[in-house]
């Protein structure tokens with residue numbers, strides 16, 4: 491395959507990935523909303539705000555390993571709000587953008603608010619995202635961003651708790667695989683209740699206003 495064909499192919503793969511991510515994200519979004527509707531007995535009252543999903547049963551206990559190889563559970567962050575993003579370090583575009591947005595949010599918030607929040611990246615690709623790989627990666631973003639990985643069953647468990655959609659995409663013509671995945675940022679309370687979910691289209695400004703209103 492010459493260079494031009496390769497670029498064409500990469501472009502096609504990228505487009506297909508984006509489509510899969512949008513579908514996956516939409517499915518997860520509607521599942522969470524449906525759950526909230528069932529919980530409150532309301533139908534069709536959602537507004538454009540992320541508020542109505544607050545309280546949906548998302549999140550919960552976990553046992554993982556941080557970028558320094560230390561075992562971590564939700565108990566280690568029990569006094570902190572959390573901004574949690576699920577992604578992977580080999581992600582070409584969306585993960586870095588979302589992590590940059592999280593960093594911008596934390597850097598723009600009033601320091602007394604920002605310090606109440608623990609930013610986290612939980613990998614959906616534990617096969618490649620070892621603590622060492624995560625350590626290099628998180629250092630590119632916010633200084634307090636922690637990277638969490640674990641065994642595949644540990645990661646599968648957390649993904650299920652957070653309704654995260656993630657799918658390995660093999661491409662025999664490329665030497666490596668990529669991952670399609672949902673790209674929500676979760677704002678959790680210190681006792682791991684869902685406060686807000688932010689989507690890719692939600693701007694840093696929107697997130698900042700929402701966090702100010704909730705913390």
Ligand code: NI
Pocket residue numbers: 577578581582583584585586671
């Ligand atoms: Ni990604």
